[in-house]
Amino acid sequence: MSNRDTDKAFAGSIPELYDTYLVPLIFEPYVADLANRLASRSLTRVLEIAAGTGVVTRTLASVLPESVSIVATDLNQPMLDLASAVGTKRPVEWRQADAMKLPFRDGTFDAVVCCGIGSWGSWGARCLSNGDYVMGVGPPDGVTAAGGC
């Protein structure tokens, strides 16, 4: 396994440590802002990419109307397993997916949301561009709510 592969693998003790220490320290402050941006819009289907242990997902499930379906994705299934175990106020579809190869047809979603990939540079920007396509609009102007941190 190369360094690049181990950098991408969030497994073993990482999901628990991530959720306990990094989420409150780094990511939680962005969550309300992201959720509020979406809550003011008329939406039917929202995709979250790189959802991790679900800090954003949990808030979206609380603030968005139940009529809005939420699909939360991440590359690493162990992160989603922890998110799913913590749970959400209402059902959410958890699905393993690489943000670089999203397994959805163009136009499936009307919003794509993400927190915590700001530090990924041009790679993060490419992930968000893929989000544009699954909303059925081409980059660069289709991302309804993209949170960078």
Ligand SMILES: C[S@@+](CC[C@H](N)C(=O)[O-])C[C@H]1O[C@@H](n2cnc3c(N)ncnc32)[C@H](O)[C@@H]1O
């Ligand atoms: C910094 S964490 C952010 C998690 C979450 N959004 C949050 O705010 O707590 C980055 C997440 O990106 C995921 N990730 C890494 N590469 C990915 C890829 N190619 N596609 C989707 N998710 C990826 C990791 O598994 C990890 O959960």
